[in-house]
Amino acid sequence: MIASQSRIWTPLDFERDGKFVDYLRLPHSTDRSAYGCIQIPIVCIKNAIGPTALLIAGNHGDEYEGQIALMNLARRLTPREISGRVIVLPSANFPAVKAARRVSPVDAGNLNRSFPGSATGTPTEMIAHYISTVLLPMSDIAIDLHSGGLSLDYVRCAIIRPGRTSEEHQELLELLRVFGAPISFVDSSQGGGGGGGATTLNAVARSLGVPTITTELGGGATVSPAGVQLAEHGITRVLKHIGIAPNLAGEERAGTEFMDYAGRDSSIYADADGIFEPAALVGQEVFEGDLAGRLYYIDDPTREPMELRFRKSGRVECRRFPSLTARGDCLYTLMLPTVV
């Protein structure tokens, strides 16, 4: 490839002590602004010697708990509370955040399906590339805060990918315990229903050896106060744990329950277009054969709705949020308790 250095730049100096708020400037030459930039807010808080934590939200623009938690943290955290560096990117795919969308309105890019990105690609690919080649390499730990977004309601949880060595794996499991989400996942291969595989931030971070936690904190286009709180407490505990903010006051961690994704065959997909009336809640225990919901046929109001039944037993990990549903939409994924 011809260009491998990011064209994104910032006046912010990551090596300087203090708290600095500035922008990543992503050159975006358009009809209406030939020399225009997409300005992505970034905050760097640094003091003394210590590890670097990279905190990201707005990877998908329609997931709000993490965005609020990181804006609160960026506002409140002071350099003198830390030893090391905290880099906060509260709205990573900034155009998607401004548009309340999962994907960017500029290039239809889904940031978490765009890693490791490209220096000469679309804006979304350039953001992925900057995170992969600039931010992650400076980091000792990364937390990427997701939620269910517009289309999913999600159990509150934290997720790791399996460590590449047994030692790394134990370290990641410990991070999950410290973060203290009600549910913790070890996501082997392709995750729940997302199937992002190697194109996610987490996958790239893993290949770079940066321990990384992602989360799911709520969903449905709105804000879950419990999700915001979990993000704030979990991050605080992790910053203490890795020694960046050893004296920060924080909530005691609660126990977490380790779960496994119950497998692709336990997911339920819509086999027709229609109005989805769900019959189970996120987190609920369900049994094979239980009613999962009904799909009503808009064109044929007196036709018996399609009854959907669970094909396996388990607990509901996530559920489609909006009622109107198209063939192919994922309606449920299930999870199962596991021992780690």
Added chain:
Amino acid sequence: MIASQSRIWTPLDFERDGKFVDYLRLPHSTDRSAYGCIQIPIVCIKNAIGPTALLIAGNHGDEYEGQIALMNLARRLTPREISGRVIVLPSANFPAVKAARRVSPVDAGNLNRSFPGSATGTPTEMIAHYISTVLLPMSDIAIDLHSGGLSLDYVRCAIIRPGRTSEEHQELLELLRVFGAPISFVDSSQGGGGGGGATTLNAVARSLGVPTITTELGGGATVSPAGVQLAEHGITRVLKHIGIAPNLAGEERAGTEFMDYAGRDSSIYADADGIFEPAALVGQEVFEGDLAGRLYYIDDPTREPMELRFRKSGRVECRRFPSLTARGDCLYTLMLPTVV
């Protein structure tokens, strides 16, 4: 005006005994179908002599509780259970329903701002005109089932406009008591935050002397099971009450609480773009000066979020559902107990 007779037609014969499911055919001549129709499902159940009830949902396409309740009713109700006629229009603005939108994708029309409609107007105006000139004139009572839709979370309630005479008003209040929603409103003039005034179905029905109830049954793009149940039970009670289905088994009505909209000055509008973190729930009692929520500035993550406080005391009637908010969005309307 040149044409005042509806161009919408249907093979369905409203005068025939039995249950018939067919379509309103709205001629819609487009590039892709010169002689095409929009087919709007309609069900007519008729038997013996008795009054006519017109049941409508999908006036706004993104409001689901009523649509599900009416599809269930249309499927289950048999002619021999009734004396009279039940006309069911479960997806009145059909193109909006298919698109999961409040307004029609065909003409951007908001059906409940398009009454009394026009025979030669846009498809949405033609639907309003058909309801105004064909369906309402055949009806002795009308129920128009709304919910909060994508953008609002709404207290479960039923609503009337004030009767034009004291007698009519008492009859309408009695209908509210029979319907049995937890909350009942008498909406004078312009309603809550909607301001539809004379352009709503209810306003036209009132001018025609057809007693009409509307509802709000949930919101937020998803289905509220309690809202579906309320619609089903409330309609059943009304059908019994007016003598169409005197022997239908039905749930006892619960008491209803009469409320008034607390006035335009008690509503809270967003004065900036941002992420809205609400601090009060629908139905909750709030006091002047209480925190209503915060608006976070995406462009300036470390700027103190704008604190929004209630300007009056009351109870929350509805609340904005999605987090991303633009200047001018209504965030809350309040209601106050009243004596009828």
Added chain:
Amino acid sequence: MIASQSRIWTPLDFERDGKFVDYLRLPHSTDRSAYGCIQIPIVCIKNAIGPTALLIAGNHGDEYEGQIALMNLARRLTPREISGRVIVLPSANFPAVKAARRVSPVDAGNLNRSFPGSATGTPTEMIAHYISTVLLPMSDIAIDLHSGGLSLDYVRCAIIRPGRTSEEHQELLELLRVFGAPISFVDSSQGGGGGGGATTLNAVARSLGVPTITTELGGGATVSPAGVQLAEHGITRVLKHIGIAPNLAGEERAGTEFMDYAGRDSSIYADADGIFEPAALVGQEVFEGDLAGRLYYIDDPTREPMELRFRKSGRVECRRFPSLTARGDCLYTLMLPTVV
């Protein structure tokens, strides 16, 4: 209404002898041209004393036989061949013609559903208003050339609305015989499948007492050479017949067959989305119960396709042209022989 005089103007002088080619200038103030116009070509050929014929094509932009016939006529006809005036508007809804669409890309307007139009309305309504208030009132006869367009294949025919008096009716029937299409229709009220009613050019011309013929000359987005030829010969015969061009060489007329639209109940509409495989040709005689076609389900390739059967006997007047079909599309209309 405030403004009733057309804002459309033209430098062309309709009272001057000779052949003049110019534009109707429709003021269209847009972002890209505050004082811009839509320029609609118009040709006026005038000589001596005699009646005025108004010849129109491009009422729908995707119907080509009439457009070609009128461009040929406007190019070839010389003033000295006529006594009277021939006004040619070969692309009446000019923006629709440029876009190869039935409706205008500027305002989504279907010109033949926009009569009598409005002086202050959308561009399509302004064109309808100009034809209604300026061109038709100068005319002694009007011919409005249609075809099936993108979505229909149509039997070659000419159409009148019933005369308002018996004398007028006989005059119109004679015009049909002179025009000499293979099939001639008397369209009472709402026409075949179009249902334009009072909003068509023909309806307005009738109310103004201008004898008017419309045609259908082919269809399917392409040009039918036989349709072009019929338009050229038919117009020549009519110009001779009414004395404008008594000496013009022309083809002898063939006999025409008078037909009636077989009624709304004989039309076939698609009751599902799918791929339409037709089983009968335009003009073909069909019998009740005959196979009309099949609808294949794209989502369920092994599901038996829906068989569509004719519900009445008759001959095929028009048939849907494109394969992909949506619920509500008209697939066939039928016609029946009649005595006039």
Added chain:
Amino acid sequence: MIASQSRIWTPLDFERDGKFVDYLRLPHSTDRSAYGCIQIPIVCIKNAIGPTALLIAGNHGDEYEGQIALMNLARRLTPREISGRVIVLPSANFPAVKAARRVSPVDAGNLNRSFPGSATGTPTEMIAHYISTVLLPMSDIAIDLHSGGLSLDYVRCAIIRPGRTSEEHQELLELLRVFGAPISFVDSSQGGGGGGGATTLNAVARSLGVPTITTELGGGATVSPAGVQLAEHGITRVLKHIGIAPNLAGEERAGTEFMDYAGRDSSIYADADGIFEPAALVGQEVFEGDLAGRLYYIDDPTREPMELRFRKSGRVECRRFPSLTARGDCLYTLMLPTVV
């Protein structure tokens, strides 16, 4: 019509002394905000007894000199400097202003072609209706500040419509002299190239008997400092003249030159698509036969460009600004000196 009272409301009290900044709230019920408003900024400055001046800019969203001048005025003017009332609407078609467009992105409405508007129409029509039925009736004088916008470069001028009586006419001419633009127009009937006729603010104001000046202050999507200055000085002089701000410091007026639009036949329209290379400047004197510009054919680079020549003598009133031009665009209008 059913509804004639505006649905637009504002917390601002026009009768209260002081300076108040608030919003017109235009209910705009959309998919993303069922109870949402378009918030149009409005400023009211009132003190003691005296006449009311209504100052408007942003009638077209892409015209900036007036918007800046009114924001400056609204910021600087204090109640104690005036006797009477100054109502400032600096961005009348607010959605168009936010979008840098002549017309509204919400409904494609051109506000100055939408008067007198409609209480139940599109947002643009509702704004026109509010100005026509609420703001103009409170006003003793109105100034509506326009410029050439994106597509035109315009001579700096002020414009009146002819008074309905000789006395009214003299009063309006005196206002033009006081305003003191380099050029002053009396616009009979249809104005320069715009042809707005009865659908403009000025036409409605005239029918209500409110003396009204409009202006053209620059053009081409950018800001003319001289245009901003003219607006500020002209308004100040008018406010002094009518007694609202008798002591306000202001620039002496310069003499104005009275001109007439040279007539539709002197305008030059593009007769082909192409790149327009102009040969005359705004304000320049030109003679019949002079080169006006060239149109280059993009598809045929070696084809001789079309030479455009002036068809009459006069001075250039306005000229198309952007190079790329479509058939029908107005390239020039001319003006001629006149005696008033």
Added chain:
Amino acid sequence: MIASQSRIWTPLDFERDGKFVDYLRLPHSTDRSAYGCIQIPIVCIKNAIGPTALLIAGNHGDEYEGQIALMNLARRLTPREISGRVIVLPSANFPAVKAARRVSPVDAGNLNRSFPGSATGTPTEMIAHYISTVLLPMSDIAIDLHSGGLSLDYVRCAIIRPGRTSEEHQELLELLRVFGAPISFVDSSQGGGGGGGATTLNAVARSLGVPTITTELGGGATVSPAGVQLAEHGITRVLKHIGIAPNLAGEERAGTEFMDYAGRDSSIYADADGIFEPAALVGQEVFEGDLAGRLYYIDDPTREPMELRFRKSGRVECRRFPSLTARGDCLYTLMLPTVV
């Protein structure tokens, strides 16, 4: 590249005997469905031991004869009629099929210009990649059924690319004879007018050593019954020939005529925008200098239309179907008899 394994998956087991109908699930994470899939129907019919035939239609979504033929085949063919395996993909670029478009509405992708595809690319690229890396490698023969689609009318024909060895070439020629289209082509390098080169399914199949036939079966947005029939008979003959369905009843093959594309210089392109009136039919023999058609100028109705003449002699292979034409559109390609 990071990810080379397809993210498309299916519950269908290609190794199991019987007939199974299921979907390819292509993960497509969007605003409206974070874990959504595009579900592409696939049918697998397997029995005993024998070769595998891959049958594809809907490579371009607007080409219908192949889609209908494969749905009929998939419905009718039973496992006990075969020895081996028949994999049927009747709507390969499923989103394009649903939209009646050549290219996908999801990513504007033209599937037959997207080979060999990409595991991490757009949905269209992912489909190409799945066919290239999963389906073709399991196949002993492939048939990819095309037609002219919306924009072309095509002679009925079958096409191969030249074999890589003389033996392979003879085998492919024999397949053409067995398939039995009226016309057979050997397409060296870039095909007729399409110029897809190495980016087509056929090119990739060739590089994998899978003998492949493509077809053209009609065109113009509608269904050609003769094209459907040819596809059904041709496929049946091929399945018999290669031993998968030796006892299937089938039509005798007719002789085929071998033709060569007459070369780029014999094609006719539109040199102006206009309405295209063609003068020759598909399959017709034409001579250098013959009239090919006329282009009418919409803006200048009395301008002499541009006459297009054939530049070489030959027979018409395909012809533009729609009338409205833009500069650069291919109007005709020619073919010439050849000896194989």
Added chain:
Amino acid sequence: MIASQSRIWTPLDFERDGKFVDYLRLPHSTDRSAYGCIQIPIVCIKNAIGPTALLIAGNHGDEYEGQIALMNLARRLTPREISGRVIVLPSANFPAVKAARRVSPVDAGNLNRSFPGSATGTPTEMIAHYISTVLLPMSDIAIDLHSGGLSLDYVRCAIIRPGRTSEEHQELLELLRVFGAPISFVDSSQGGGGGGGATTLNAVARSLGVPTITTELGGGATVSPAGVQLAEHGITRVLKHIGIAPNLAGEERAGTEFMDYAGRDSSIYADADGIFEPAALVGQEVFEGDLAGRLYYIDDPTREPMELRFRKSGRVECRRFPSLTARGDCLYTLMLPTVV
């Protein structure tokens, strides 16, 4: 990569003496034209033996001075005036030129951010690839004419990239002197505000060893006559200088001033959305702390506008042209005198 030979072809023979006007045919297979082409005009003028000059405009479609200059040159220059070859591509990104846009409406491609392009990419990438692999390799010199376009007003200047050797550098500096723009730049690495880096035509030309000049000739969506003239004179002088047209009459060159881009830190970006009122002109000398302009807040008309001040001293190289501005837009870049 699989395909590295361009799929763009042309009937034009670059090796033939004479002047030939033809098209590059870029195969663009779309819904509306399966075998369609984008036809990009190209002119080749050749005579005797001598070097080849490649002259390009319309790299960005909204930059007009170069397009006009090259159309004039292509029309006027005759083969007998030259020894060698002049290849003229006056509208390189042809779809962008037709749309008056910087980027292509077909694929949103910015041609000067798409080099070296791709043979199988989007149309814009295919054009870049054709220039990189076909046109530049035939050329001894290239001139790529830019202007500020819609969004920038630019000082008239010519630009080189530094030579790869001292000798090459001297040759390029001499070309700048010969071209004779008022200002000359040596653009190291990333240019002014554009940041195109390795993805520009100039960068690829440099890597191929083709001496290349680019220009900026005006801006703001309109034509600068002085810019057209500079292009015409500068090109004539260069053609004389390199011996292609030694006897062409031409204007004497004026002296040029060598400048350096003042660095990223001297640029001014908008830190808020608003209306930009500039305070300095292109070419003007400014000092640190001088007022650069004001940003007015549309939503808050009485809020004090944001004052923007220059952060360094220098001269204005370019300035944002349109008033309405979004956060991230570049408002000014500065330049400084330099010694070469």
